[in-house]
Amino acid sequence: MSATPPPQSPPGRVEDARVARSRRAVLSAGVDLLVREGWSALTHQRVAREADVGRATVYRHWPDPKHLLIDVLEHALAGEVRTISHVDSTRDDLVAELTALAEAINDGPTFDVIVTLIERADVDSDLRRFHERMTRLARRGVWSVVRSAIDRGELDPELDEVGAAAQTIGPLFYRRALVPRRIRRADVETVVDAFLDGHRTPRER
Amino acid sequence: MSATPPPQSPPGRVEDARVARSRRAVLSAGVDLLVREGWSALTHQRVAREADVGRATVYRHWPDPKHLLIDVLEHALAGEVRTISHVDSTRDDLVAELTALAEAINDGPTFDVIVTLIERADVDSDLRRFHERMTRLARRGVWSVVRSAIDRGELDPELDEVGAAAQTIGPLFYRRALVPRRIRRADVETVVDAFLDGHRTPRER
């Protein structure tokens, strides 16, 4: 989804090469700025200077600063979405799923996007929708592994999608956002083992 | 710690009643603005208008916008810090500790402060120090309960402070920041039970 009139793929018209170039330059520069200085640096002026593009050009493509922000966030996530294949044990599948997530949070602009969405979701409804869509997507991988495990009788059937995500993604996100430190492989394994131990099928207290 | 010359308590001089009034008005208005529109709304102009105070007065007390932000964040947290007494079982103590934290995150400006710190910690070193100091404080309560439990042989001695916080505060924070929804009492209990089940002393895989 693109927030601007020429949404790049859906419409039949071919996009002018100059337009494509400008959009790419602006969005790339926008991602850089986002990572270096946070979402508040994504003004038309800063982005135009950074992208070496006329200020009017940025206004032409994104009359509304909010849509510029949204498009930069989406551009930052492009290519960060991977599909993990589930073939091994529940533990290995979960570790693989969460490792992919941890890597995205560790290195790419993903973390900055998430933080921006958390910060702005309270204020703007468009950003809130984006935020919900994105985190739902992030939950999906974990949930598909957990659901299979529940079906196979390995995990507590009381578990729901949000709960499973909270218990697995939550601790990893905490380490990156509130410690703050990069997430290591051992962290992922600790989280997975504690999660599995904490939600075995015959749940007794 | 206050970022401005007259730090309010340390120095012997009594603070002028007019200064106290201005500071209070600005900081209160700042907290309101922070909650309603996020940290980026904390400019001298907006805050002055909101506080019904001269713009020059705000500049007088906080020449640097960063220090205004820091003082507003600290003012927002004042009175939010509670000490929980630990008298019952490990489970009850942990639930009490995390419930207090969940309540702060649910209702007050605490959540907005945390999100601001996460967002700005990457960019500014003063904010980063504040961020670390604050989250360390938040970990302390949980850790004191967990450490006692380890000493009594109830929990895995491998647990460390950050790990314990990640496994307990992490899931709660996830619910508030990434779902996003208020944290309910049942969420806290689920987290505590899974944590205790996942880290019992005779840890075998």
Add this chain to the structure above:
DNA sequence: CGTAGATCGAGACAAGTTGTCTCACATCGT
């Protein structure tokens, strides 16, 4: 290859913001 039409960068412009001063006036502590 040539042309009609679109995008581009540069810059003009009004409106608003930021940071700094100055000044008359109100309020404070003594």
Add this chain to the structure above:
DNA sequence: ACGATGTGAGACAACTTGTCTCGATCTACG
């Protein structure tokens, strides 16, 4: 009552934002 100090209003230059216009350049398409 008085001297000292904080306050609000406003002037001011420098900068930012959003909107236009213009000539130069590039693209798609015949």
